[in-house]
Amino acid sequence: MAKTFDAVIVGGGHNGLVTAAYLAGGGLDVLVLERRPYVGGACVTEEPWPGYKVSTAAYVLSLLRREVVRDLDLKKHGLVVYPQDPPYFQPYPDGRSLMIWNDYTKTRAEIAKFSRHDAEVYEEYERTLNRLAEFVEPLLMMTPPDPASRRLRDLFGLLKVGRMARRLKEDLYEEVAILSMSAKDFLDSWFESEELKALLCGQAVIGTFAGPRTPGTAYVLFHHVMGEVDGMRGCWGVVRGGMGQVSECIAAEARRRGVTIRCDAPVERILVEGGKATGVVIRGGEEVRARAVVSNADPNVTFLKLLDSKRELPAAFTRKVEHFRAQGSSVKVNYALGELPDFTALRGSAPGPQHAGTIDICPSLDYMERAYDEAKYGSWSSQPFLEAVIPTVYDDSIAPKGRHIMSVFCQFAPYDLKQGTWDTEKEKFGDRVTEILTRHAPNFAASVLHRQVISPLDLERDFALTHGNIFQGDMTLDQLFFMRPIPGFADYRTPLRGLYMCGACTHPGGGVMGAAGHNAAREILRDFRAGSFR
Numbered sequence: 355m356a357k358t359f360d361a362v363i364v365g366g367g368h369n370g371l372v373t374a375a376y377l378a379g380g381g382l383d384v385l386v387l388e389r390r391p392y393v394g395g396a397c398v399t400e401e402p403w404p405g406y407k408v409s410t411a412a413y414v415l416s417l418l419r420r421e422v423v424r425d426l427d428l429k430k431h432g433l434v435v436y437p438q439d440p441p442y443f444q445p446y447p448d449g450r451s452l453m454i455w456n457d458y459t460k461t462r463a464e465i466a467k468f469s470r471h472d473a474e475v476y477e478e479y480e481r482t483l484n485r486l487a488e489f490v491e492p493l494l495m496m497t498p499p500d501p502a503s504r505r506l507r508d509l510f511g512l513l514k515v516g517r518m519a520r521r522l523k524e525d526l527y528e529e530v531a532i533l534s535m536s537a538k539d540f541l542d543s544w545f546e547s548e549e550l551k552a553l554l555c556g557q558a559v560i561g562t563f564a565g566p567r568t569p570g571t572a573y574v575l576f577h578h579v580m581g582e583v584d585g586m587r588g589c590w591g592v593v594r595g596g597m598g599q600v601s602e603c604i605a606a607e608a609r610r611r612g613v614t615i616r617c618d619a620p621v622e623r624i625l626v627e628g629g630k631a632t633g634v635v636i637r638g639g640e641e642v643r644a645r646a647v648v649s650n651a652d653p654n655v656t657f658l659k660l661l662d663s664k665r666e667l668p669a670a671f672t673r674k675v676e677h678f679r680a681q682g683s684s685v686k687v688n689y690a691l692g693e694l695p696d697f698t699a700l701r702g703s704a705p706g707p708q709h710a711g712t713i714d715i716c717p718s719l720d721y722m723e724r725a726y727d728e729a730k731y732g733s734w735s736s737q738p739f740l741e742a743v744i745p746t747v748y749d750d751s752i753a754p755k756g757r758h759i760m761s762v763f764c765q766f767a768p769y770d771l772k773q774g775t776w777d778t779e780k781e782k783f784g785d786r787v788t789e790i791l792t793r794h795a796p797n798f799a800a801s802v803l804h805r806q807v808i809s810p811l812d813l814e815r816d817f818a819l820t821h822g823n824i825f826q827g828d829m830t831l832d833q834l835f836f837m838r839p840i841p842g843f844a845d846y847r848t849p850l851r852g853l854y855m856c857g858a859c860t861h862p863g864g865g866v867m868g869a870a871g872h873n874a875a876r877e878i879l880r881d882f883r884a885g886s887f888r
C-alpha cells in the first residue's frame with residue numbers, strides 16, 4: 355500500500371514552503387509537489403545566462419514577516435538582506451533628479467529642490483504611514499474574521515479588530531481613506547510637487563491594473579510600505595544570492611523538519627472521494643494520497659483546472675471563482691550589463707547612490723495615467739512606468755566580476771492585446787524599455803550583454819499565474835481581508851472538506867511575505883488537532 359501523507363501541498367512557492375515547514379513543525383508528515391524544476395514560484399533565482407544569477411520575477415524584499423524569519427531560522431540557513439540606501443532615485447529627462455535617503459535631513463534637502471512645503475511635511479507623512487502600519491501589521495498574521503458568520507471565533511476576531519481600530523483614534527479616518535482613495539487624491543492631500551508624488555505613486559500601481567486616479571490605489575501604496583529590513587520600516591532590501599535564496603532557506607528548514615519536496619512534479623488533478631479531497635494525481639498518473647490537500651496555486655488553477663468544478667464544488671462558489679479578478683499589468687525585463695548606467699542627471703558609471711536605490715522612471719502622475727490609459731484599451735504602454743534595481747551593487751555573488759544585473763519592472767502591459775500576441779510583441783516592448791533607459795543614461799543600450807523579457811503570458815505559462823497577475827489576484831478592496839480570495843472562505847478553507855489554500859491569493863495577499871503560508875498552517879493544524887481531517 356502506498357503511503358498516505360498527512361498533507362500534500364500543491365506548489366512550492368515561498369508560501370507553500372512556509373506552510374509545509376509549520377505543518378511539519380506541528381508534527382505532520384508533509385509532501386510538497388512543485389511543477390517547476392526548482393522551488394520558489396515567483397520568489398526564485400535562475401541562471402538564464404552562464405554566470406548570472408537572476409531574480410527572474412520578484413527582485414526586492416521587505417514584506418517577509420519577522421515571525422517567519424525567526425520561527426524558520428532563516429538567518430541560520432543563510433538569508434542575508436542588504437537594506438537599500440538610498441531607497442529611491444528618480445532621474446527626469448531634463449537632467450534633474452530626486453533622491454530619497456534613509457536619512458531625513460538628506461531627503462529634506464532633496465525634496466526642497468522641488469517644494470519647500472513638501473520637504474517640511476515628508477517626515478510627518480512617513481510617520482503617519484508607519485503609525486498606520488503598526489495597526490495593520492497584526493492583521494496580516496490573523497485569519498480574517500467573517501462578519502457574516504455567527505461562529506464564536508469570528509465574533510471574537512471582529513471584536514479584536516474593532517479594539518485595534520479604536521486604538522488608532524483619529525488616525526482611523528486616515529486608514530479608512532487609504533482603503534478607498536485613489537493614490538493621486540491621497541498624495542494630493544499631502545504634497546504639492548508633481549515630482550515627489552510621481553515617485554511615491556509607483557508603489558501604488560505595482561502589479562495592479564489601475565492608474566493613479568483609480569480608487570483603491572492608495573491602499574496598494576500602503577501595502578508596499580508595510581515591511582522592513584533589519585527593523586527599518588518601509589525599507590526594501592536586496593537578497594544575497596537573489597530572491598530564490600529566501601525560498602531555498604525556507605525549503606532547507608522544511609526539509610530539516612522532515613518535509614519531502616519534489617520538483618518537476620506538476621499536479622494534474624486533486625482527488626475527491628465522498629465529498630473530501632483525498633490526494634492528488636501527478637502528471638504521468640502517479641497518485642499521492644493525503645489526509646489534506648493544500649493549494650499554493652491561484653483560485654483559477656486550484657478550482658477550475660485541478661478540480662471538476664461542476665461536480666465537486668457548489669455552483670455559487672464556482673461562479674465567484676470565475677469572477678475573481680486576476681489581471682496582468684506588468685512585464686519584467688532582466689538585463690546583464692557590461693557597465694553601470696551613466697545617468698545624465700547624476701553622472702558616473704562607478705557604483706554610486708544613483709545605482710544603489712530603486713530607480714524610478716516616471717516624471718509625473720499624468721505620465722503614469724497615460725501609460726495606464728493605453729493598457730486600458732488593449733495596448734502596451736508606449737511610455738511605460740519603469741522601476742529598476744541593480745542588485746550587483748550590493749551582491750558580488752551573482753554576476754561575473756565587473757558585470758551587472760538590472761531588474762526592470764514595467765507597467766502597463768495588459769494580458770489581452772488588441773493587436774498581436776505577447777509572443778510577437780514582447781521583444782518590441784523590451785526594445786522600448788532599452789530606449790527609455792538610454793534616454794536617461796546614454797551608455798545604457800551599448801552596455802547590454804543579455805536581455806530577458808517576461809510578459810504576462812510568460813508569467814502565466816511559466817509561473818502558473820493566471821493572466822500574469824503577479825499577486826495571484828488583484829489587490830483591490832473587494833478582494834482583500836475577509837473578501838480574499840472568496841467572501842466566506844477567507845479562513846484558508848474551501849467548500850471541499852480537506853482542501854485548503856495557502857498562496858498569495860489568500861489574506862494578506864501578494865508579496866514575499868510568508869504570512870498567507872503561516873496563517874494557513876495555523877488553520878490546518880487547528881483542524882488536524884480537532885480531528886476534522888478524517
Ligand SMILES: Cc1cc2nc3c(=O)[nH]c(=O)nc-3n(C[C@H](O)[C@H](O)[C@H](O)COP(=O)(O)OP(=O)(O)OC[C@H]3O[C@@H](n4cnc5c(N)ncnc54)[C@H](O)[C@@H]3O)c2cc1C
Binds near residue numbers: 365388390413414
Ligand atoms: C514579476 C514579478 C515581480 C514581483 N516583484 C516582487 C518584489 O520585488 N517583492 C515582493 O515582495 N513581491 C514581488 N512579487 C510578488 C511575489 O513574488 C508573489 O506575491 C509571491 O512570490 C507569491 O508567493 P506564493 O508562494 O503565494 O505563490 P507563487 O510564487 O505563485 O507560487 C505558487 C507555486 O505553485 C506552483 N504550482 C502551480 N500550479 C501547480 C501544479 N498544478 N502543480 C504543482 N505546482 C504548481 C507554481 O509553479 C509556483 O511555484 C513579484 C511577482 C512577480 C510575478
